[in-house]
Amino acid sequence: xxxxxxYQSESDKWDHPTDSETSSLxxxxxxxxxxxPLLFLFIAAIVGVVWDAKVVEFRIGFWIITALCSxxxxxxxxxxxxxxxxxxxxxxxxxxxxxxxxxxGSLAIVDHRLQxxxxxxxxxxxxxxxxxxxxxxxxxxxxxxxxxxxxxEQQRIARDQSPWQTQLNLRVDSYRSGKKMQAIDGNIKxxxxxxxxxxxxxxxxxxxxxxxxxxxxxxPGGTDRYQSDRRLKTHAxxxxxxxxQITLLESGQRSQLVSRSIAxxxxxxxxxxxxxxxxxxxxxxxxxxxxxxxxxxxxxxxLLLVTGTAHLLSVSGMHLAIVxxxxxxxxxLLRFPLSVKVVFILLVCVFYTAxxxxxxxxxxxxxxxxVFTVAIFARRPNQPINTLSLAGLVLLFCxxxxxxxxxxxxxxxxxxxxxxxxGRMGSSTSSIAVKNAIDTDRQxxxxxxxxxSAPRRWLRQGLRVVSALTWLSLCVSVISLPxxxxxxxxxxxxxxxxxxxLGPFLFAALAFGIATSLAGLIHPTLAMxxxxxxxxxxxxxxxIIDACAAIPLGHAWLPAPPGYWVVAFYVGIAATxxxxxxxxxxxxxxxxxxxxxxxTKWLRYFWIxxxxxxxxxxxxxxxxxxxxxxxxxFVDVGHGTCVIIRVENEVWLYDCGRLGNxxxxxxxxxxxxxxxxxxxxxxxIISHADSDHFNALPGIARRFRVxxxxxxxxxxAEPEQALDRIRDAIAEHDIEVREFAAGELMxxxxxxMQILHPPRPRIQGSDNANxxxxxLDHGGKSMILPGDLEPPGTEMLINQDRPLPxxxxxxxxxxSLRMDAEVVLQWARPANTIVSGGRLARRPExxxxxxxxxxxxxxxxxxxxVRVRIDGDGQxxxxxxxxxxx
Numbered sequence: 001x002x003x004x005x006x007y008q009s010e011s012d013k014w015d016h017p018t019d020s021e022t023s024s025l026x027x028x029x030x031x032x033x034x035x036x037p038l039l040f041l042f043i044a045a046i047v048g049v050v051w052d053a054k055v056v057e058f059r060i061g062f063w064i065i066t067a068l069c070s071x072x073x074x075x076x077x078x079x080x081x082x083x084x085x086x087x088x089x090x091x092x093x094x095x096x097x098x099x100x101x102x103x104x105g106s107l108a109i110v111d112h113r114l115q116x117x118x119x120x121x122x123x124x125x126x127x128x129x130x131x132x133x134x135x136x137x138x139x140x141x142x143x144x145x146x147x148x149x150x151x152x153e154q155q156r157i158a159r160d161q162s163p164w165q166t167q168l169n170l171r172v173d174s175y176r177s178g179k180k181m182q183a184i185d186g187n188i189k190x191x192x193x194x195x196x197x198x199x200x201x202x203x204x205x206x207x208x209x210x211x212x213x214x215x216x217x218x219x220p221g222g223t224d225r226y227q228s229d230r231r232l233k234t235h236a237x238x239x240x241x242x243x244x245q246i247t248l249l250e251s252g253q254r255s256q257l258v259s260r261s262i263a264x265x266x267x268x269x270x271x272x273x274x275x276x277x278x279x280x281x282x283x284x285x286x287x288x289x290x291x292x293x294x295x296x297x298x299x300x301x302x303l304l305l306v307t308g309t310a311h312l313l314s315v316s317g318m319h320l321a322i323v324x325x326x327x328x329x330x331x332x333l334l335r336f337p338l339s340v341k342v343v344f345i346l347l348v349c350v351f352y353t354a355x356x357x358x359x360x361x362x363x364x365x366x367x368x369x370x371v372f373t374v375a376i377f378a379r380r381p382n383q384p385i386n387t388l389s390l391a392g393l394v395l396l397f398c399x400x401x402x403x404x405x406x407x408x409x410x411x412x413x414x415x416x417x418x419x420x421x422x423g424r425m426g427s428s429t430s431s432i433a434v435k436n437a438i439d440t441d442r443q444x445x446x447x448x449x450x451x452x453s454a455p456r457r458w459l460r461q462g463l464r465v466v467s468a469l470t471w472l473s474l475c476v477s478v479i480s481l482p483x484x485x486x487x488x489x490x491x492x493x494x495x496x497x498x499x500x501x502l503g504p505f506l507f508a509a510l511a512f513g514i515a516t517s518l519a520g521l522i523h524p525t526l527a528m529x530x531x532x533x534x535x536x537x538x539x540x541x542x543x544i545i546d547a548c549a550a551i552p553l554g555h556a557w558l559p560a561p562p563g564y565w566v567v568a569f570y571v572g573i574a575a576t577x578x579x580x581x582x583x584x585x586x587x588x589x590x591x592x593x594x595x596x597x598x599x600t601k602w603l604r605y606f607w608i609x610x611x612x613x614x615x616x617x618x619x620x621x622x623x624x625x626x627x628x629x630x631x632x633x634f635v636d637v638g639h640g641t642c643v644i645i646r647v648e649n650e651v652w653l654y655d656c657g658r659l660g661n662x663x664x665x666x667x668x669x670x671x672x673x674x675x676x677x678x679x680x681x682x683x684x685i686i687s688h689a690d691s692d693h694f695n696a697l698p699g700i701a702r703r704f705r706v707x708x709x710x711x712x713x714x715x716x717a718e719p720e721q722a723l724d725r726i727r728d729a730i731a732e733h734d735i736e737v738r739e740f741a742a743g744e745l746m747x748x749x750x751x752x753m754q755i756l757h758p759p760r761p762r763i764q765g766s767d768n769a770n771x772x773x774x775x776l777d778h779g780g781k782s783m784i785l786p787g788d789l790e791p792p793g794t795e796m797l798i799n800q801d802r803p804l805p806x807x808x809x810x811x812x813x814x815x816s817l818r819m820d821a822e823v824v825l826q827w828a829r830p831a832n833t834i835v836s837g838g839r840l841a842r843r844p845e846x847x848x849x850x851x852x853x854x855x856x857x858x859x860x861x862x863x864x865x866v867r868v869r870i871d872g873d874g875q876x877x878x879x880x881x882x883x884x885x886x
Contacts, residue, residue, distance in 0.1 A: 038389035040097065041104040045393060048105035049112050049400045060113045063106040070103035104393075112400035124172060124186020124235040125213075131842070132212035132239065136176035137188065138249065140204050142169040143357070144263035145197040147270070148294030149283075152660055156193075164195040166243075167294075169234075170207065186235035194243040197267060200260040202252025209240035218636040218864035218881060219668055221675030231401040259354075265521065266290055266355045272520030273513065276531035281538045288312060288319075288506075288538075289513035291356040298663045302702065305488055306555040307548040308477060308495020309502060312541075316411060317365030322510050323352050324369050342377045346370060360395050360402050361411035367391035368415075384419045388412065406487050413483065414476050420577070421475040466500065473499045478608060479573065482566045485558070485615075489674050489703075494554030501544055509537040557703040559619040559674040569611045576604040622651060622677045628872030630751065630778045632808070635672045636860040636881070639814060639838035640692040642669050643785060645776070648749030650682040654774065654785050657695040659838065664725060666699030672865065673704065680705040682748075685774070687787030688767040689715050691722040698729040708736040710746065712772040713760045715739075740772065751776065757789065757797050768813065769793035775803055779874035782807035784828055789813070798827040805829040808868050808876065810836060815846045815859070825853045832878055834866050835859040 074096055127135075150156055150165040157163050168190040174181045190207060199205065213236050214225035229237070240246065252260050270290055274282040283295030293301075304310045311318065327348040331341040346369075353366045371387045392412060395402045402408045473496045485491055512534035519526035548554060579600045625631055625646055633644040640658030644651065656669055673681075681704050686694045700706065709730060716727060716737065730737060741760035745752045757773040771787030782803035789797060789812045809830035812821050814837035825833070833855040835841045841859050850857045856878075858866050864881030871877075879886050 035383055036386045036389065037097075037100075038386045038393065040101055042389035042392045042396075044101035044105040045108035045396050046403055048108035049396065049403045051105075052109045052112050053404070060110060063109045063113070067103050067106035067110065070099045070106065073099045074103070108396060108400060111397050115400060119230065119233060119235070122186040122235050123184045124188070127175065127184070128211055128213045128236040130213055130215045132210035132839075134208070135211040135238070136206065136208045137170070137172050137184075137211070137238070138174045138181065138204065138206045139170040139172035139188070141199055141201050141252075142171050142187065143201050143259075144266060145199055146292060146294060147195060147197045148292075149297075150193065152662060154662055162194040162243075166192045166194065166196045168192065168196075168199065168205075170205070187233055188236050188238050189229070189232075189234050190238045190240060192240040192243055192246065196243040196246060199246075199248070200252055200263050202256035202260060203248060204250040204252075206247045206249055207238065207240060208245040209238040211236055211238045213237070216882065218860070219672045220633075220865060220881060220886065221671035222668060223671070227404075231399070231405060233399075262351075262354045268521055269355075269517030272517055272524065272527050273531075273534075276516060276520070276524070276527050277535045277538075280542070281535045284312075284538050284542070285509070285513050285516075285534055288509060289517060291319075291359065291362075298665050298699070302699075303545050303549050306490055306492055306494075306557075307498045307545050308484075308492040308555075309498055309545060310488075312502075312506065316359075316361040317368070317415060318506070319356075319510060320349065320352060320362055320365040320369065322507050323514070324349060325507075326511055326514070338377060342373050345373055349373075360399075360405065360408045363395060364388075364391040364408075364411055364415070367394060385416070388415055388419070406483065410480055410483060413480055417476050417479045418472055421472050469500045469503065470496065473497075482561070482569045482611070482615075486560045486563065486566045489560050489670070490555060490557055492555040494548045494551055498545065498548045501548075502541055505537050505541045505544070509534055509541060512537060557670075558679055559677045561615040561618050565611070565615060565618065569608075572607045572611065573604065576600050576607065579603070619677055619679070622646070622649070626869070626871065628779075630776065630783075630870050632776075632783060632868045633672065634810070634834045634836050634860055634866040634868070635669055636865050637668055637696075637836070638861065639840070641687070641787070641810075641814070641836045642672075642696070643810065643836075644672060644676070644678075645748065646676075647751050647776075650749040651676075651678050651680070652682055652748060653684045653700070655687050655693040655787070656684060656697055656700055657691060657693045659692040661692070661695045664695055664698040666696035666703070669696055669700060670703055678704070681707065683708045683710055685710040685772065686715065686726075687773075687785070688712060688771040689718050689720055689723060690767055690788060693787065694726055695722065698725050701729045701733045701735065706733065706735050708738055710738050710740055710772075712758050712762070712770055713739045713741050714762055715767075715770075718767075746774075748776070751778065756784075756800060757786075757793055759796070763792060763796065765792050766790070771812075773797060777804060778870045779872050780804055781870050781874045781876060782828075783868070783870065784808070784830070785810045786812045786824065789824070794823060798823055803828055806831040806874075806876075808832045808834065808870075809855070810834050811850055811857075814838075815841045815850060817845060817849060821850065822853070825850065825855060829853075830855050832856045832858070832868070832876065834868070837861055 146167040148165050148167070150163050153163040170188045170190055172184055172186050172188055175184050176182075188211070190209065214229045214234075216226050217224045229235075270286050270292060273285040273289060274295075276282075277285050283297070284300070286295050287293040301310070304312060324345055327345050328341070331344050336344060349366050349369050353362050356362055368384075368387055368391055371390065395408065477492075477495050477499075481491065512530045515530035516527045516534050519530055625648075631644075631646040633646075635642040635644065637658040638660075640661070641655035642657070643654040645654060646652075651673075653669075656666065658668075681700070684697060684700065684706055686697070686709065697709070716723060716730075729735075740746055740755045742755055742757050743759075744755045746755065747753075754775045754777070755772065756775050758770040762770045768788040768790040769792055771789045771793060773787065773789060774785045776783045776785075784803060784807065786797070786809075794812075807828070807830050809825070809828045809832070811833050812824055815821070815835035833850045835846065835850065835857065837846075837859060838861050840846075842861055847857045847859065858878070858880060860866060863883055866881070867879045867886060869877040
């Protein structure tokens with residue numbers, strides 16, 4: 001053969017897959033279909049639910065007929081014989097596989113539609129609205145009460161009230177209408193201010209409280225509580241002020257003895273952990289052992305989130321695996337025979353799943369353990385991915401909405417990644433050959449190791465274990481990164497190291513915690529010794545987590561990439577999983593690089609790098625404003641204030657707080673900022689020293705780079721205790737503080753904001769009277785933000801030059817009827833008035849009072865976040881998130 005023919009032959013091999021490569025790909029698919037058939041059925045069921053919920057809806061009869069026809073094609077021998085004669089055995093197998101996937105997809109759609117119909121047919125939905133109203137209901141408790149620390153704990157303790165809050169899930173069967181009880185059905189989540197965890201599943205109770213339904217997210221980027229409640233089959237919520245408003249009508253029946261006993265044991269275990277451990281370690285122990293994470297405060301949750309260890313707060317498959325390992329160790333010490341050991345492990349698995357609330361991640365792990373244990377007992381091979389798919393099918397058909405649960409998604413994704421990364425996908429001829437080769441090499445290595453000293457052998461063995469664990473942690477962190485980033489707006493490289501280091505401590509803490517709970521059931525004194533071990537271990541874990549969170553560049557809070565880009569990541573990863581182990585480069589690339597082929601794993605790594613680079617570009621800059629336009633977004637924070645001001649490329653906050661936010665949460669504000677692709681703030685303006693105007697600043701300072709804080713004169717020097725957290729946050733993050741007074745100008749972008757109030761020095765009066773009042777003029781219109789201005793500050797304001805008419809005014813003091821807002825309206829003459837308020841601001845009298853001078857009134861608690869844009873010509877555009885979202 002001449003040189004040209006040889007080159008042409010080599011080029012053809014580069015451009016087209018060879019017969020061996022094509023057969024290898026077909027063999028890979030065939031082997032996967034034979035060994036993991038449930039994987040394809042699970043994927044089909046997921047696609048069916050997503051199609052029905054997000055794409056297009058056909059009548060349920062269509063899907064029932066489709067499922068029946070597919071089942072007939074698979075089950076009838078006559079149809080299979082005709083297809084075999086027409087298409088052959090090979091194509092018949094593919095056709096039957098496609099029919100099975102179509103059948104399961106159709107069944108998933110039918111199940112989803114039926115459960116939707118069951119939820120929507122509940123008569124509870126006909127009497128409940130988003131505005132709360134008093135009701136009396138009767139029903140049966142579905143599960144055990146959940147006790148947690150009240151969000152207003154300090155205020156309630158000061159008023160000699162209970163620092164606890166209890167949540168109950170009630171299956172309602174009647175409600176008071178007039179003077180009679182009428183039949184009704186539905187599920188209610190009840191929140192009671194006080195401790196009433198003595199009720200048990202099956203108890204029939206009567207409750208008096210304020211009933212309402214959860215609505216959609218009221219801010220851009222916010223969490224849709226309606227969809228969350230729908231996923232949990234909750235039709236309404238009820239707030240109860242006192243435990244006396246709940247009356248026991250009838251105790252549970254004997255048929256519910258098991259569930260009631262489990263609830264009692266869980267309650268006693270929780271109380272033992274809280275009483276025997278310190279105030280800081282007790283809540284973590286309860287979350288770790290029993291899965292009740294409501295005791296953990298927001299700062300601790302943030303630390304766990306930024307270090308990638310948030311799974312410690314939610315009992316999951318890892319916890320169950322540790323429990324099963326402990327059960328296996330006990331069975332070995334007691335020398336149980338195999339049959340007794342299997343039963344013992346399964347009983348422990350079922351008991352722990354029940355006592356922790358049978359959440360989907362634990363259910364998934366319980367199914368895996370059950371199948372794996374039974375396979376060992378029956379001496380049958382076990383396919384991990386097949387078993388994982390079976391668990392997924394069970395959870396999906398129990399509740400199709402689990403497909404959209406972030407916890408379920410992360411749980412299955414982590415397990416699947418561990419199986420792929422550890423090479424436990426199943427067995428095949430090639431993998432068995434590779435395993436035999438590895439075993440041979442390992443025997444030679446062991447022979448060489450035997451000549452080394454014991455400490456050196458232990459060191460090398462330890463390094464190998466740490467290396468393997470680090471690799472698995474890296475794989476799980478990278479694969480779950482897009483989902484975590486999209487949901488929680490955090491990227492945490494330090495999680496790779498943190499999870500490896502915390503692994504042994506998690507094992508020990510869970511073992512000591514379980515021992516503490518069990519010992520407390522016998523006698524509290526017996527729980528003291530294991531509680532010391534549990535407390536010490538959790539203290540070490542907290543120290544490690546604090547150290548990891550403090551590492552520079554260990555984590556970053558960032559706006560999230562769009563959903564379609566997250567989907568693209570997993571589609572690309574899945575594509576590399578089904579490709580041949582090696583693939584050929586195009587001719588042009590091959591001639592330049594002189595490469596014959598490339599391993600698919602390098603393509604996978606390349607795709608991960610490209611995805612991260614593009615995602616970083618997507619979130620690196622705030623969304624653009626139209627030219628010559630200023631924007632103010634009034635975030636719905638309930639009774640409080642937060643206005644996001646955008647001018648040119650600068651982003652500012654005017655106030656950032658809400659009533660009842662003792663823990664300093666800033667989640668709603670954060671989500672609104674991230675929805676605009678904002679990751680830094682040019683400044684935060686605090687109008688005055690009321691906590692509902694500044695208490696979210698510590699949370700904001702942790703998640704965003706804040707260049708400066710602006711206050712009225714002398715505000716931070718006031719001896720108010722609530723300001724301590726603000727002063728600490730400013731010092732911790734080294735934020736510049738500036739004070740502005742009346743008559744001064746503050747530069748924002750290419751504009752200047754005028755300070756109208758207060759004067760320097762402060763006037764005699766309350767903090768409200770000394771509120772910092774801003775005026776921003778643009779295009780012949782004014783925007784005025786007066787804080788909680790009240791007399792005598794009001795009189796000083798209206799004696800100044802009147803602003804341009806037809807602008808925008810934020811109602812003083814959240815639209816309060818007692819603050820004489822009419823004089824401010826007469827002075828400002830706005831075309832639009834925005835009320836940043838909660839339940840009280842929804843009263844009709846508020847809108848009537850503000851509307852009497854012709855102003856259009858919008859209340860954030862009614863219409864959601866309000867976005868105001870003023871262009872260079874003075875045209876005002878107002879959009880309301882619940883009516884005209886952007």
